Amino acid sequence: MRPAKDTIAAIATPPGRGGVGIVRVSGSDAGRIASAIVRDRPPPRQARLRDFCDAAGSVIDQGLVLWMPGPDSFTGEDVFELHGHGGMIVTDLVLQRVLELGARAAEPGEFLQRAFLNDQLDLAQAEAIADLIDSGSAEAARAATRALRGELSTAVIELQQSLTELRIYTEAAIDFPEEEIDFLADAELHQRLHALRQQVTGLLVMTRQGVLLQAGMTVVIAGAPNAGKSSLLNRLAGYAAAIVTAIPGTTRDVLRERLSLDGLPLHVIDTAGLRDTGDAVEREGVRRAQAEMAQADRVLLVVDGHSGELPRCNWPAGIPVTLVINKTDLGPPVAVEPAVAVDTTIMISAETGAGLDELRDHLKSCMGYAGGESNAIMARRRHIDAIQRAHTHIESGAEQLATAAAGELLAEELRLAQRSLGEITGEFSSDDLLGEIFSSFCIGK
Numbered sequence: 001m002r003p004a005k006d007t008i009a010a011i012a013t014p015p016g017r018g019g020v021g022i023v024r025v026s027g028s029d030a031g032r033i034a035s036a037i038v039r040d041r042p043p044p045r046q047a048r049l050r051d052f053c054d055a056a057g058s059v060i061d062q063g064l065v066l067w068m069p070g071p072d073s074f075t076g077e078d079v080f081e082l083h084g085h086g087g088m089i090v091t092d093l094v095l096q097r098v099l100e101l102g103a104r105a106a107e108p109g110e111f112l113q114r115a116f117l118n119d120q121l122d123l124a125q126a127e128a129i130a131d132l133i134d135s136g137s138a139e140a141a142r143a144a145t146r147a148l149r150g151e152l153s154t155a156v157i158e159l160q161q162s163l164t165e166l167r168i169y170t171e172a173a174i175d176f177p178e179e180e181i182d183f184l185a186d187a188e189l190h191q192r193l194h195a196l197r198q199q200v201t202g203l204l205v206m207t208r209q210g211v212l213l214q215a216g217m218t219v220v221i222a223g224a225p226n227a228g229k230s231s232l233l234n235r236l237a238g239y240a241a242a243i244v245t246a247i248p249g250t251t252r253d254v255l256r257e258r259l260s261l262d263g264l265p266l267h268v269i270d271t272a273g274l275r276d277t278g279d280a281v282e283r284e285g286v287r288r289a290q291a292e293m294a295q296a297d298r299v300l301l302v303v304d305g306h307s308g309e310l311p312r313c314n315w316p317a318g319i320p321v322t323l324v325i326n327k328t329d330l331g332p333p334v335a336v337e338p339a340v341a342v343d344t345t346i347m348i349s350a351e352t353g354a355g356l357d358e359l360r361d362h363l364k365s366c367m368g369y370a371g372g373e374s375n376a377i378m379a380r381r382r383h384i385d386a387i388q389r390a391h392t393h394i395e396s397g398a399e400q401l402a403t404a405a406a407g408e409l410l411a412e413e414l415r416l417a418q419r420s421l422g423e424i425t426g427e428f429s430s431d432d433l434l435g436e437i438f439s440s441f442c443i444g445k
Contacts, residue, residue: 008106009098018086030078033101076118109441123426137263143378210379212367216265223302224311225273228326231350233270274311305333315340393417
């Protein structure tokens with residue numbers, strides 16, 4: 001994908017009435033168009049009050065004009081902006097005049113796309129702009145700002161540099177086998193490989209936290225029948241989202257609710273009670289429950305603290321579990337020992353609401369909310385996928401080195417790992433991927 005030569009224009013402010021409406025123009029013809037509309041183009045990077053005129057010289061609107069010649073502009077091209085009044089009609093009239101003078105209407109995200117193609121920012125920074133606009137909390141906005149400033153890109157570049165250094169060290173052993181030192185058996189090689197594996201694992205942890213801030217966390221409520229799962233969902237939602245009765249097995253299917261905790265998106269899934277049953281419908285509900293658990297970011301294992309009944313199921317590996325002891329309003333809970341490892345235990349009463357604030361704080365903490373400054377950096381699912389593939393290549397190369405002293409295979413796996421990481425910043429990206437990413441942005445961005 002190469003930078004375009006034509007000139008694009010769009011309204012950069014949201015539709016509707018407002019104090020200011022901005023028309024943004026970028027491209028090689030921007031200077032000529034600016035001079036035709038405002039007659040007296042202002043000096044670069046100095047705002048000036050000007051009349052915006054039509055072809056006959058009549059004034060359409062009046063406002064500030066900004067002229068920013070490339071390459072020192074957001075897109076790297078010649079850019080000008082007309083900051084007029086925010087009415088829909090008047091802003092559209094200004095845009096139509098710009099289009100009459102030879103610009104074309106911009107596609108969604110095309111200004112950002114040009115900034116990326118002209119090396120003004122990388123792909124991760126471009127995505128961070130959209131994440132900053134869509135932030136639902138101060139924590140998410142701070143994380144997006146850190147990504148926009150290039151902190152994610154810097155971490156990726158540092159990892160790529162470590163990969164490059166290890167590749168050089170490894171390929172030296174391949175190219176100079178006559179040297180007395182056996183590089184592939186050298187302790188320094190193994191130390192560098194160990195440090196690299198730790199580095200990629202740390203990056204994976206950081207981006208997973210960032211994804212939870214950007215896309216939200218999917219939490220599955222699981223447990224035995226009548227443990228209070230649906231009552232917990234209703235408490236978290238703040239309304240009667242699920243039917244609650246005293247009859248065990250009321251919930252037969254998967255129920256999904258999208259909630260917000262201090263602006264952080266939370267996807268909560270209520271599921272059928274986990275037990276052995278001869279009922280065909282309930283069996284299907286149990287199967288769906290276990291399928292949802294395997295895809296979750298976290299499982300809330302709800303246990304009736306009065307009876308201590310535990311669910312019967314096969315727990316998915318690698319999914320963190322929070323043990324929620326419910327019905328504490330009925331008296332001190334009995335001791336329970338679930339057949340799965342749990343990292344946190346919280347006592348609640350879905351009936352009275354006791355312990356719900358602690359549970360909400362726990363869920364926010366799992367999403368990276370710290371109630372103050374934190375080091376989370378906004379990330380996306382595709383970033384995790386790229387880092388995970390890089391991690392797989394590094395682990396495969398380490399195994400080849402350990403089992404067969406195969407330096408050539410290690411070097412190739414390191415090269416593939418570098419290529420996977422390059423997808424994050426856009427160093428290696430298909431045109432289809434770039435088109436998909438930038439088409440998700442607003443027009444005018």
